[in-house]
Amino acid sequence: MRHLQLILLFPLSLGLLMGPDAKAAPLGAEEFDRYTQGRTLFYGFDGVAYGVERYLPGRRVIWSFLDGRCQDGEWYPKGDQICFVYDAIGAPQCWVFTLDQGGLVAQFEGDPEETQLYEADEVEEEMICLGPEVGV
DSSP: OHHHHHHHHHHHHHHHHHOTTOOOOOOOHHHHHHHHTTOEEEEEETTEEEEEEEEEGGGEEEEEOSSSOEEEEEEEEETTEEEEEETTEEEEEEEEEEEETTEEEEEETTOTTSOEEEEEEEESSOOOOOOOOOOO
8 A cells, every 4th residue: 555655646746846837738539548548547636546447448448436346437528528427427527638747637627626636557457346236
């Protein structure tokens, strides 16, 4: 866990080195797909692990808040945003993705007042997704 915390802090420190005026252009659908497809990326928020997403062909994804429960979904472009729709959550979750020296940065709905996630690490392993909850 300590290793993961250090990994999560590294992109944050790179962002601070770039300065507040360093603005990257939003990634378009093709750039986002090229960067993410076939990868499993951990995301951090405020210095701690937030979640992990596996990017599959055909704009399909699997998301987890690192709790073993996984959500199947898909993404699509909408203007400067990349929107995700997950099977268990009907409402789209839209983010503006940019690339900085530490990797992907995701700003919820492109609003600087909203949640900002950053790429913390990539793993070569499969995500851990527990089976469906059964019983009462």
